[in-house]
Amino acid sequence: MSKPVKSAAELIAMARAELKVHADCPDGIEISVISNADSWEFRAAADAGTVAKPGYPECVAMLVQIGDQLGKQYELKD
Template sequence: MSKPTKTEAELVAMARAELKVHADGPDGIGIFVVTTDDGWEFRTEADEETRARPGYGESVAMIVQIGDHLSKQYDVAG
């Protein structure tokens, strides 16, 4: 049974919405979808100022967890 597909933009929007509920981190974290042999995962990017703000590490860890959860439910649209 195949999983439903979402676009990269939809997956990132879902991650941002869930992140707002669970973590109080800084704005300015870029979230990207990277496809792998096993499916897909989120990667993050931020400037030095954003990385230095309180809650950055927690937010990145939460994004990884959200990606793990979503990748079990959805495939990324190619």
């Protein structure tokens, strides 16, 4: 049974919505989707000022967890 397909933009929007509910993330975090073979994952990036803000490490950790969950539910659209 195949999983539903979502675009990178849709997956990022879903991740941002989850982060708003579960974490107090600083503004300025860029989220991207990295595809490899038959899976995908989120990547977070930010400037040094954003990285230094309280909550950034927790936000990135939460993003990894969200990506794990969404990766089990959705395929990435090419």
